[in-house]
Amino acid sequence: MRLAIVGAGWAGMAAAMATVQRGHNVTVFEAARTVGGRARTVPCSQADGSALLLDNGQHILIGAYSESLRLMHECGVDVEEALLRLPLTLRFADGSGLQWPDLPPPWDALFGILRARSWSWRERLALLRTASTWQRKRFVCAAEASVNDLCQGLPPRLVTEFIDPLCVAALNTRAHEASGQVFLRVLKDSLFSGPGGSNLLLPRAELGALFPEAAARWLRTRGAIVRTGTRIHDLAAPLAGAGWHVNGMLFDGVVLATASTEAARLVSRCAQNAPIDLTVPLCDWAACAHALRFEAITTVYAQTSAGADGHVFPVPMLALRSGPDRPAQFVFDRGQLGGPAGLLAFVVSTSQGERELLEQQVLAQAQGELELADLRLVQTVVEKRATFACTPALERPATRVVPGLWACGDYVAGPYPATLEGAVRSGTLAGTAACDQGSD
Secondary structure, three states: OEEEEEOOEHHHHHHHHHHHHOOOEEEEEOOOOOOEOOOOEEEEEOOOOOEEEEEOOOOOEEOOOHHHHHHHHHOOOOHHHHEEEEOOEEEOOOOOEEEOOOOOOOHHHHHHHHOOEOOOHHHHHHHHHHHHHHHHOOOOOOOOOEHHHHOOOOOHHHHHHHHHHHHHHHHOOOOOOOEHHHHHHHHHHHHOOOOOOOOEEEEOOOHHHHOHHHHHHHHHHOOOEEEOOOOOOOEEOOOOOOOEEEOOEEEOEEEEOOOHHHHHHHHHHHHHOOOHHHHHHHHHHHHHHHOOOEEEEEEEEEEOOOOOOOOOOOOOEEEOOOEOOEOOOEEEEHHHOOOOOOEEEEEEEOOOOOHHHHHHHHHHHHHHHOOOOOOEEEEEEEEEEEEEOOOOOOOOOOOEEEOOEEEOOOOOOOOOOOOHHHHHHHHHHHHHHHHHHHHO
16 A cells, blocks of 8 residues: 655654554655654754754653553664653642652552642542542543532642642643543543553653654655655545545555644545545534644743752752743753753743743743742743643544545544644554555
8 A cells, every 4th residue: 555644743653653564655744844743843042152952842751651652662762761750740849749659559649649748638638539539430520521520629729739730731721621531531541550650751852853753764764755845735535446646646545644723724625626425524524623722832941050960950840830920830950851951941831922921921930939030031932732622522533534534643532632642642543544444
């Protein structure tokens, strides 16, 4: 089979690897000059004019991301070197918060909650009771339930210091409108998937090097074609038994691995000249993709003075007390993650407002909560469509669009929110499905 993969992000690379591993011919088309999609590396300059490579956002993986880790290993990435593994930690600058011990589940969660600093015994027991209820119900709730609905009766401080930051980190959606079912699935797979499943995996390499660039090299050495700087304008369905046409080139099948808006555009245009039996399903799929709502993520990179060891904080990552005028939820000490000493990355999930205002608020937040008086702005990266809004009972587009055409990406129907793991799982699924249909 000759298969076209449109998009060279994490999902597209996973789909391409799945098809090549099954012996098929693959051509990957990417509109940008580099691979990686929305998890990529961008060049910028420091205040002194020296070159600096930054990710277009600070990403976190967890130990339960089995498909991401498998694919990295498969294409030759040294996972232990590329990722810093830490116990699940939600610690604030004043030392409050919690940290999971290095124990198998569920003992890590039990002892982590019991030893949480600044929480009263009443608060700790309330969280244990709630977590036990979720487990007894097999981490299943009503489709229309929000995360806030799941947490009724929890003390306000637990919601503020544990549920809210966990929810916004996992789903990039505020707890009052985030899907309770997706939140429970993430908790189940991370906290109860086995030893190390809840660990935080912090990238020590640029996002491009972490998987997409290594995957592109892996694909090329096996005969696949990866074309960057090539935008797909035309997608045509088969007529009279012929194959799919991608910019006039003939393929047996196509996997759309672009952002949902671009995939919907291509599918809508395809429907205009498609055979009559394909028109309705093509239009229905495009309408479902168009209906998705998006959340932005802003990452503010700033420079400050580092200690003799090159570190700003005692740990690589701290939680921040977010509020109306304090937009950042986390800060990362990039000097502990392979970056320049003193470089910090402030993450503002579900960000709103103008870039300049966010920068001012983040710098003021850092000066007040972290007591960093010499902070200097380096670069601000705003991803306006970073993730889809993971709301209750959300209808997401299917992997199979019509026979011979599939879609993959973190927005496609599945159990996970918009994460790297959701993207690569959907890519592997779409690539495998394309091969299986061809075999049939």
